[in-house]
Amino acid sequence: MEGSPTHLKLPVAWFECTFTIATHNTQEAAHLVLGREGHIFGRSPTPLNIGEPMLNASESSLSVPASPSFWNEMRSSEDWWAVWIGSLLLGVIVLTVQWTDSSKPVSLLKPYVAKPAQWTSSLSDALISKSGKPLTRGIITTGVLSLVAFSLAQVGMGRNLPRFLATFPVVFALAFIAQLLSEQSVIKYYNLEYPLWGLIIGFLVNVCLGAKWLQPALQTEFYVKTGLVLLGVEVLIPLLLTLGIPGICVSWVTTPIVLIVTFLFGQRVLKIKSPSLNMVISADMAVCGVSAAIATGAACRAKKEEVSLAITLSLVFTAIMMVIQPAVIVAVGMNPVVAGAWLGGTIDSTGAVAAAGEIVGPVALMTATTVKLIQNVLIGAIAFGVATYWVTRVEQREDGVRPNPWEIWYRFPKFVFGFVAISAIFSLLSLSPSLGQGVVDATTSVSKELRTWFFCLAFICIGLDVDFAEIRRNLQGGKPLVLYVCGQSLNLMLSLLMSWLMYGVLFQDATNKLIEKAESQARAKAELVAPAAPATKTPISPVKP
């Protein structure tokens, strides 16, 4: 597409382009205006069809209506369909929540939505839940439910339904295999999460069998966006206040500073060509690894190769940090609360933070997982912020014209509204400790399984469709690696400083309370498991004022 007459006309014909969007009511046209075709985490229209409307508009701009049809966009765009499907699924889950004899409400859908369980030696254990119930039926019905939901969207978006119906089960089966591999105990212990196996399985199938025949079901961005709308249920804003001021300072202050400084460093010092690659690496390093990479990647329409590269970097460094950081902490005898906050603020992956905290001791485990939880919840605000920044500041540089509010609205990734709205609704519900929280918990228990499947489907699609030339281009002589290392170094220093200031100096009472609580719980647990076993591995001493 580059160098075509359409693109050469673009800077002088911005308003004509806007009219084009108005005439055809497709986000795909807007997408071309931005010159971002091929961005798999963005929109994926067929590029050849997109060029035509712009020329027509410039030839007959008088005949086009002045305002685009909002309703048409809502009916046909992938972003909105992700919102509809996500909301529909959540609506069904909420409507099936029932209060049984036990105090906790459960969704009637729970037995019908499942994923493979953790297994150690026998593969068949993956098909049996912890409570001993078979999971096969749940996995099959999850496949059917996903097929029905995504088929509805195919019809709505005017895509080829029969071809989708024929190919989706294959992609779902590959996602099942990727999850089976990721659920092996040792693999889980070392935090090698399912996105990695999704990429590898997809890539292997691509190399061995080819992936063209699966093209109708390769809808990476759609699966990601729908998964993100479901993730909104888990982004409970009140959790941001769990650790009060210390938590706010370690997570709310340090994280955005590291994210912004790393992004600016990548753009201004390293001069990384792709701002979206720069942003995805900065976010997954500063916030919470894979989930942050997925959310920001979708918000800034990063290419699939950029998200893959960022996640691979994150997983490699997470594996290194979860071994080295606890060893350093134990060696220097760091205060366990400061250590926990430091681990939670710096190690990317949620699972690895808990594993590293456990090596240090129960106090560090409690603080680390809570700090990471607060960072997890931040991804809603960060995705919204990144999407806004992208449409108002980054994309305008591509055509050199500052977009007006209407254009900003048009270019904004709409699924982010769904994500934020769902998060707001469920956050409000969670404020009611009995009724609301019960509904949130029951909904989450089902939606998180579906969300895992949808993200896994997306990574299978990335593996099946990955472009190695693009990955080589993204490597840019190791700049992403330098960016990650420099950003993580800043993160390590700033998080340590903030953790020490908060828990070691200013909030010593809170630190002592955390130590007391974690100690007493560890003692109770140890007594429950083995009455004579020591409660902790490292000596815990309260902070002296």
Next chain:
Amino acid sequence: MKASRLTMSSLAISGIAIVWLKLLPMWAESPNMRAALKRHEQAGINGGAIYYSENPAALEAVASIREIQVEAPHVFWRTGPTENPRDH
């Protein structure tokens, strides 16, 4: 072309089968790894979690911190020594 694809497919499947069905289970049965896995299970740690809701340890931690907040509501909001209302 077809033959080479068949060979590659067989190699990939064999490789995955050997690693996941033989080597990793053997590793999991080694005393150190078995102890480590047991510790994770007892602490409610899901090493493969990509979000807090998949990690029972995180939910336990939040519940514990809420208990602290009930006992001492200002402990995370005021610097310096804070009073416990239950002490009076």
